[in-house]
Amino acid sequence: xxxxxxxxxxxxxxxxxxxxxxxxxxxxxxxxxxxxxxxxxxxxxxxxxxxxxxxxxxxxxxxxxxxxxxxxxxxxxxxxxxxxxxxxxxxxxxxxxxxxxxxxxxxxxxxxxxxxxxxxxxxxxxxxxxxxxxxxxxxxxxxxxxxxxxxxxxxxxxxxxxxxxxxxxxxxxxxxxxxxxxxxxxxxxxxxxxxxxxxxxxxxxxxxxxxxxxxxxxxxxxxxxxxxxxxxxxxxxxxxxxxxxxxxxxxxxxxxxxxxxxxxxxxxxxxxxxxxxxxxxxxxxxxxxxxxxxxxxxxxxxxxxxxxxxxxxxxxxxxxxxxxxxxxxxxxxxxxxxxxxxxxxxxxxxxxxxxxxxxxxxxxxxxxxxxxxxxxxxxxxxxxxxxxxxxxxxxxxxxxxxxxx
Amino acid sequence: xxxxxxxxxxxxxxxxxxxxxxxxxxxxxxxxxxxxxxxxxxxxxxxxxxxxxxxxxxxxxxxxxxxxxxxxxxxxxxxxxxxxxxxxxxxxxxxxxxxxxxxxxxxxxxxxxxxxxxxxxxxxxxxxxxxxxxxxxxxxxxxxxxxxxxxxxxxxxxxxxxxxxxxxxxxxxxxxxxxxxxxxxxxxxxxxxxxxxxxxxxxxxxxxxxxxxxxxxxxxxxxxxxxxxxxxxxxxxxxxxxxxxxxxxxxxxxxxxxxxxxxxxxxxxxxxxxxxxxxxxxxxxxxxxxxxxxxxxxxxxxxxxxxxxxxxxxxxxxxxxxxxxxxxxxxxxxxxxxxxxxxxxxxxxxxxxxxxxxxxxxxxxxxxxxxxxxxxxxxxxxxxxxxxxxxxxxxxxxxxxxxxx
Numbered sequence: 001x002x003x004x005x006x007x008x009x010x011x012x013x014x015x016x017x018x019x020x021x022x023x024x025x026x027x028x029x030x031x032x033x034x035x036x037x038x039x040x041x042x043x044x045x046x047x048x049x050x051x052x053x054x055x056x057x058x059x060x061x062x063x064x065x066x067x068x069x070x071x072x073x074x075x076x077x078x079x080x081x082x083x084x085x086x087x088x089x090x091x092x093x094x095x096x097x098x099x100x101x102x103x104x105x106x107x108x109x110x111x112x113x114x115x116x117x118x119x120x121x122x123x124x125x126x127x128x129x130x131x132x133x134x135x136x137x138x139x140x141x142x143x144x145x146x147x148x149x150x151x152x153x154x155x156x157x158x159x160x161x162x163x164x165x166x167x168x169x170x171x172x173x174x175x176x177x178x179x180x181x182x183x184x185x186x187x188x189x190x191x192x193x194x195x196x197x198x199x200x201x202x203x204x205x206x207x208x209x210x211x212x213x214x215x216x217x218x219x220x221x222x223x224x225x226x227x228x229x230x231x232x233x234x235x236x237x238x239x240x241x242x243x244x245x246x247x248x249x250x251x252x253x254x255x256x257x258x259x260x261x262x263x264x265x266x267x268x269x270x271x272x273x274x275x276x277x278x279x280x281x282x283x284x285x286x287x288x289x290x291x292x293x294x295x296x297x298x299x300x301x302x303x304x305x306x307x308x309x310x311x312x313x314x315x316x317x318x319x320x321x322x323x324x325x326x327x328x329x330x331x332x333x334x335x336x337x338x339x340x341x342x343x344x345x346x347x348x349x350x351x352x353x354x355x356x357x358x359x360x361x362x363x364x365x366x367x368x369x370x371x372x373x374x375x376x377x378x379x380x381x382x383x384x385x386x387x388x389x390x391x392x393x394x395x396x397x398x399x400x401x402x403x404x405x
Numbered sequence: 406x407x408x409x410x411x412x413x414x415x416x417x418x419x420x421x422x423x424x425x426x427x428x429x430x431x432x433x434x435x436x437x438x439x440x441x442x443x444x445x446x447x448x449x450x451x452x453x454x455x456x457x458x459x460x461x462x463x464x465x466x467x468x469x470x471x472x473x474x475x476x477x478x479x480x481x482x483x484x485x486x487x488x489x490x491x492x493x494x495x496x497x498x499x500x501x502x503x504x505x506x507x508x509x510x511x512x513x514x515x516x517x518x519x520x521x522x523x524x525x526x527x528x529x530x531x532x533x534x535x536x537x538x539x540x541x542x543x544x545x546x547x548x549x550x551x552x553x554x555x556x557x558x559x560x561x562x563x564x565x566x567x568x569x570x571x572x573x574x575x576x577x578x579x580x581x582x583x584x585x586x587x588x589x590x591x592x593x594x595x596x597x598x599x600x601x602x603x604x605x606x607x608x609x610x611x612x613x614x615x616x617x618x619x620x621x622x623x624x625x626x627x628x629x630x631x632x633x634x635x636x637x638x639x640x641x642x643x644x645x646x647x648x649x650x651x652x653x654x655x656x657x658x659x660x661x662x663x664x665x666x667x668x669x670x671x672x673x674x675x676x677x678x679x680x681x682x683x684x685x686x687x688x689x690x691x692x693x694x695x696x697x698x699x700x701x702x703x704x705x706x707x708x709x710x711x712x713x714x715x716x717x718x719x720x721x722x723x724x725x726x727x728x729x730x731x732x733x734x735x736x737x738x739x740x741x742x743x744x745x746x747x748x749x750x751x752x753x754x755x756x757x758x759x760x761x762x763x764x765x766x767x768x769x770x771x772x773x774x775x776x777x778x779x780x781x782x783x784x785x786x787x788x789x790x791x792x793x794x795x796x797x798x799x800x801x802x803x804x805x806x807x808x809x810x
Contacts, residue, residue, distance in 0.1 A: 016461040016462060019462070020462070050481070053481070054484075054485065057421060057425070057485060057488045058488060058491075061488055065484045065488045065497075065498075066484070066488065068480060068483065069480075069481060069484035069485065071480075072477040072481050072484075075474075075480070076455070078473065079459075079470045079471070080458060080459065082473070083462050083463060083471065084462050086463075092470075094469075094473050096473070098503055099548055099549075145501070
């Protein structure tokens with residue numbers, strides 16, 4: 001008998017028909033004799049509808065009451081799923097965040113889970129119930145409703161799995177699993193059977209959208225086996241687990257890309273200590289996330305400082321940087337929006353040399369110019385001209401034989 | 406400084422524009438220095454939408470999960486109203502049933518309030534907050550969400566006013582107050598300024614739809630002054646209060662009618678003890694509400710037993726009665742759907758004779774035949790042919806000079 005936490009997103013519960021399908025899915029585990037906790041999102045479109053209502057009242061709705069409002073989306077889904085389960089004669093009970101006691105901090109709309117009390121859920125599971133829990137929400141110490149921010153349902157599922165020491169946390173989605181690269185771009189992309197938390201984190205951080213970074217971090221921290229699988233059929237998906245000996249034999253696990261990058265270059269900056277901090281401190285204060293940063297070697301006491309931000313943040317970042325550039329005596333500031341980041345990820349890099357070299361050779365053969373490079377222990381990311389994204393990803397996918405798995 | 410509980414129904418909060426209007430309304434009291442608790446229903450149409458979702462899953466949705474579902478309707482409204490109040494710079498906080506602690510029994514969808522903890526609300530009021538509470542819902546002793554059934558928002562408001570010993574409980578609605586009779590039927594109908602709990606109860610029980618019977622009973626029990634007023638303008642409405650000397654001077658306060666009655670007559674029943682119980686026990690077991698019952702005097706050991714039920718219950722009641730009639734040897738069963746009940750209500754009846762006589766004279770003058778009569782201390786109800794309803798109500802309204810108030 002296993003204890004399984006299953007999470008279904010907004011599309012998977014987007015209609016009464018889909019909710020019935022989820023009920024049937026869950027019933028299979030129940031018939032296997034497993035104990036099941038189901039975490040659900042709001043029905044697709046519902047959160048946007050609720051946010052729309054609040055925006056009709058004020059331009060920037062937020063805070064405590066906003067969370068009271070949007071949390072009703074998941075509450076509707078848990079009730080409907082519990083009813084659908086009862087309709088197929090499966091004993092089921094929904095538990096709201098205050099009934100489980102999913103305790104968070106008080107940062108409304110971006111709360112972090114501090115503690116989950118497992119006693120009530122265990123009691124319901126022991127009584128033979130399937131337990132249905134809303135994702136994305138909690139309560140703070142004063143019993144106020146809080147929400148975790150968009151995508152928080154994955155985090156709820158993983159945190160519940162950790163608290164219950166579940167055997168697996170299954171994230172149901174509209175794709176079959178995690179792929180070696182985006183199958184929409186490369187038809188030879190293959191589903192990955194097992195991937196380590198570290199690789200999954202790098203994949204998620206560099207553009208793969210299948211899992212939220214936060215939920216993978218949490219799964220890694222509490223060693224919760226995570227499975228990404230399709231809600232449209234009953235095939236195994238991708239297991240995200242602790243690194244094992246078998247994994248190391250693969251040099252490269254996947255290739256991700258992100259076309260939402262913009263590049264800012266500050267040219268001919270006087271190369272004195274503290275310059276980087278003068279540039280990045282005001283950007284960070286403006287809540288702008290900087291992704292890659294590259295600083296060239298100094299030539300005649302001058303250096304070039306280049307970094308990337310998202311397209312949405314470009315304008316705001318640029319106005320800050322232009323002012324700083326003047327203050328520190330830089331020559332000028334250049335920007336480029338037509339750039340993309342392509343990343344090669346694999347545990348094998350730790351012990352095998354030559355991956356970077358192979359990557360650059362492959363790109364050179366295709367005449368693709370590399371504008372920036374950034375590496376971690378298990379990842380190499382490059383910035384290239386956006387128009388070469390598809391070509392680069394395909395060439396690298398073939399070069400590292402990911403289509404032959 | 407007064408403490409006021411204000412309740413706004415689904416139409417009064419039916420759109421963002423109406424919710425803004427409610428916020429402005431509430432702000433007036435706040436500027437008067439009053440403490441305000443606002444009870445709101447779900448936005449018009451929302452409860453039906455939610456019930457519709459559950460009916461797409463099962464034909465008879467009910468119980469614990471159904472309550473989790475439908476209670477989201479009011480939760481949306483409290484959040485939106487709290488945001489709208491904050492948008493006009495009024496400090497406001499919403500409190501859900503579990504946050505206030507509105508304790509009910511566990512009868513899902515028809516729960517009764519057992520206790521309201523006033524401490525959290527008082528704390529928020531003292532902190533200068535307007536407190537917004539969802540009507541219609543509570544929690545039971547195990548922290549399960551419960552609902553009070555349709556119209557339960559009035560009950561929540563009165564119960565809160567009782568718990569807080571509020572100075573007044575204002576029920577905002579789409580009419581100007583309680584009228585001497587339905588102004589849609591009689592153009593001379595006048596708004597009643599003050600009415601006693603007993604009269605209001607009789608009015609509500611005999612067809613006046615402006616207040617829920619349950620909430621008037623509760624107001625009477627805890628002596629909560631109730632005011633029915635329009636949410637469309639700022640005019641005083643009708644005060645429902647304890648009987649006072651001034652009220653007694655009026656013989657008749659109002660005339661109500663109910664066109665949803667159907668009559669069943671069991672003819673020539675052997676007049677032996679226990680016959681009535683043989684007829685009404687199975688009807689009551691089938692959960693059918695019997696309204697008026699009349700038994701004629703016995704003629705040659707036979708009697709006629711006549712009673713009324715709602716149109717919706719007629720078919721079910723008839724099939725039961727036909728079987729019983731055979732068992733007890735009655736001659737036959739007759740029914741009539743084209744009947745209406747007209748009631749004359751007034752505290753004055755207790756001390757003044759002649760009201761019944763004047764009522765019957767008035768009807769006789771109009772050639773209206775009275776089919777059944779039933780009286781209480783402050784009410785006379787009659788059953789007549791439905792086609793005479795309008796004529797009867799108008800004639801009685803004039804005869805008792807209700808248009809001259």
